[in-house]
Amino acid sequence: MTSFEFPGQYYELMRRDFRNLAAETDFLASLLPDGGRALDLGCGTGTNLRELGARGYCGVGVDQSASFVEYARRMGGEGVEYVHERVEDFESEDRFDLVYCLFMTLNYLPRAELRRVLRKMRGLLLPGGHVVLEFGHLLNFVESYQPYTVAHHRGDGVLVTRLARQSLNPRAANWRNEETLLVREADGRVSMYDNFFDQAVLTGPEVRELLADAGLHVSAEYGGFRKEQVPPHGRGPVVIVATAEGAGAL
Incomplete structure (x- = not known):
């Protein structure tokens, strides 16, 4: 999903x-x-x-x-x-x-x-x-695994802060990423979005x-x-x- x-x-x-x-x-x-x-x-x-x-x-x-x-x-x-x-x-x-x-x-x-x-x-x-x-x-998944990560992305006066949680379902060989995006616009307005995705470990x-x-x-x-x-x-x-x-x- x-x-x-x-x-x-x-x-x-x-x-x-x-x-x-x-x-x-x-x-x-x-x-x-x-x-x-x-x-x-x-x-x-x-x-x-x-x-x-x-x-x-x-x-x-x-x-x-x-x-x-x-x-x-x-x-x-x-x-x-x-x-x-x-x-x-x-x-x-x-x-x-x-x-x-x-x-x-x-x-x-x-x-x-x-x-x-x-x-x-x-x-x-x-x-x-x-x-x-x-x-x-x-090996991509094994080496990059972090239970929690924080990353910042900037451009055109916008700041996106990505708060992510990773979890593994070993029986299904599935990696789930749950993210919250905090966005600050150039004019100071702030918005928040929830995002998630599952990845099959291939x-x-x-x-x-x-x-x-x-x-x-x-x-x-x-x-x-x-x-x-x-x-x-x-x-x-x-x-x-x-x-x-x-x-x-x-």
Whole structure:
């Protein structure tokens, strides 16, 4: 389960502290043909699609947060549209050159739905298209575990203070994050939002097996969007590029 129903501008502010948008955009654009179409499953506030749209690509974003989709639509973007729907429920007759799922969205999906969602991603690809998955794996969770954390995010005169509690359900291999966001605007107004999300604790072998079952072949694997080598100790994010079986490696 996830709940991300707070104003999208605050998510954008926090996102900047976690992500390298330029590196993400370069990476995704390198997998798209001129004028290609991308599908962003778990698009959040549409950050990646707006950047791709500015480079001449078209795209569709899907997210279950009404607040984030509203923000994404308000921000616009050339050739970009958004669908308010859960990723696991999304259906489309369109086909895409690139289907991607970033920033732990794969971990947010119910474990029982992963196999079906990856098969759906395979079915949404145009011939020669690519799937990109970025996910957190077991050591990410083990090393980053803190029962309670406090973080501050600043920008444009706004201060967001994030108070978070983490708990683990080992029987379900599930990580729950419960957060309170305290927001102070530039004019001194203060607001508060509650936010929570569950994450399935995944492993690399598990995801590779699910991709193979979906008819997708892993053509490249990186430790980040600058195409860093996956660290031998297994820490850090994993970025996997997959193609339909029979397609050549990158």
